[in-house]
Amino acid sequence: MFDITEEFAKQLDAQDPLKGYKDEFYIKANQIYMDGNSLGLMSKRAEQSVLNVMNAWKKYGIDGWTQGDYPWFYLSENLGEKAAPLVGAKPEEVVVTGSTTTNLHQLVATFYQPKGKRTKILADELNFPSDIYALKSQIKLHGLDPDEHLIRVKSRDGRSLDEEDIIAAMGDDIALVVLPTVLYRSGQLLDIERLTKAAHERDILIGWDGCHSVGAIPHQFHEVGADFAFWCHYKYVNNGPGGVAGLFVHERHFDTEPKLAGWFGSDKQKQFDMEHDFTPAESAGAFQIGTPHVLSVAPLIGSLELFNEVGIEAIRQKSLNATSYLMYLVDELLSEYGFTIGNPRDDEHRGGHVCLEHKEAASICKALKDHHIIPDFRAPNVIRLAPVAFYVSYHDVYQTVMTIKDIMENQTYKQYKNERDIIA
Ligand SMILES: *Cc1c(COP(=O)(O)O)cnc(C)c1O
DSSP states (O other), X not given: OOOSOHHHHHHHHHTOTTGGXXXXXXXXXXXXXXXXXXXXXXXXXXXXXXXXXXXXHHHHGGGGGTSSSSOHHHHXXXXXXXXXXXXXXXXXXXXXXXXXXXXXXXXXXXXXXXBTTBOEEEEETTSOHHHHHHHHHHHHHTTOOHHHHEEEEOOSSSSOOOHHHHHHTOOTTEEEEEEESBOTTTOBBOOHHHHHHHHHHTTOEEXXXXXXXXXXXXXXXXXXXXXXXXXXXXXXXXXXXXXXXXXXXXXXXTTSOOSSOOGGGBOHHHHTTOOSSOOBOSSGGGGOOSSOOHXXXXXXXHHHHHHHHHOHHHHHHHHHHHHHXXXXXXXXXXXXXXXXEOSOOSGGGBOSSEEEEOTTHHHXXXXXXXXXXXXXXXXXXXXXXXXXXXXXXXXXXXXXXXXXXXXXXXXXXXXXXXXXXXOO
């Protein structure tokens, strides 16, 4: 289906329905950006929407809350509606708020209610540290010992999780399951539908961390019946460093009062009554806490416009093609240098990045950067390469693999220390 010629890469680009979108983004001349799984690039529309919001502040002052193109009072809910198609939710089930970790805290504070025998949270040993820190601290808030009440499913191979092992751990001592949709290091995509169903059959609530999938992979959180989900927007959704995150709460929980209450979770009609009794909104909006970080929400206005123009299905299609092509080139051109592919290969179990493993991964990443190719390194031996659908061409993928081949052939990676920088 693929071949290794440069001509072939150019043919793939010529046939790419998303090829026009690269010009929507700021990419340095000669640079290939393969790190959109860590921090997405700035689009011109995101930049413009920040300027628009700044301008509304300049022009309206306090009245910007209700006037201008994007009245700030309703912005988190409006953008929640626009983000809902990315995660397969009803418009009122999503709100743009907080950060991944603060949203996790809010949702676990609300939905983790240890009772009787069911006192434990089930997670996994490969999850991102912040999630684990948050889960442990939530357990401690209940006066319980995280060593006993946080169960982490073990990985058999150090890279991936076996769904059978996860299901087997869903015992009658588990109150809540929290799992990543896509594992941040290996890029494994879990079967969200199957695991959600398995949890519910056992009367366990389940929440999903979508940081590594939202904006790259379509979800159906409503239909599969997930209890809640949370994710950042600064990775695949390109809303900039520290950009405001998102959360989903299934509508069947709209009558559950948020355990971390704040006035921006109020029913909008009542918020300015300034009463001391909280009337939560009947939507995911109830889970907001304080005043929205409007300037850090702003890029999302432009960014989501791009997603809704193209549709998440088309993005996933291109991403699957590009990661397939990348794996093909790695197999053909790099296996002789000791590289292995650490992500699952089939479409149903693969996220938006390729997990390329090599014992010299850190120094290879530094050499790549000096060749204007931006990868990302995860200790001890992983090079993550994300051919993001909007702004990485097939020729960029080709160029990346050819450059790695060159670095290995000429052993130029040996000029760099094989250790991580402060941010890796
Ligand atoms: C990126 C990421 C985070 C980051 O959390 P923040 O609160 O946005 O800093 C958390 N969890 C996972 C799985 C991630 O990939």
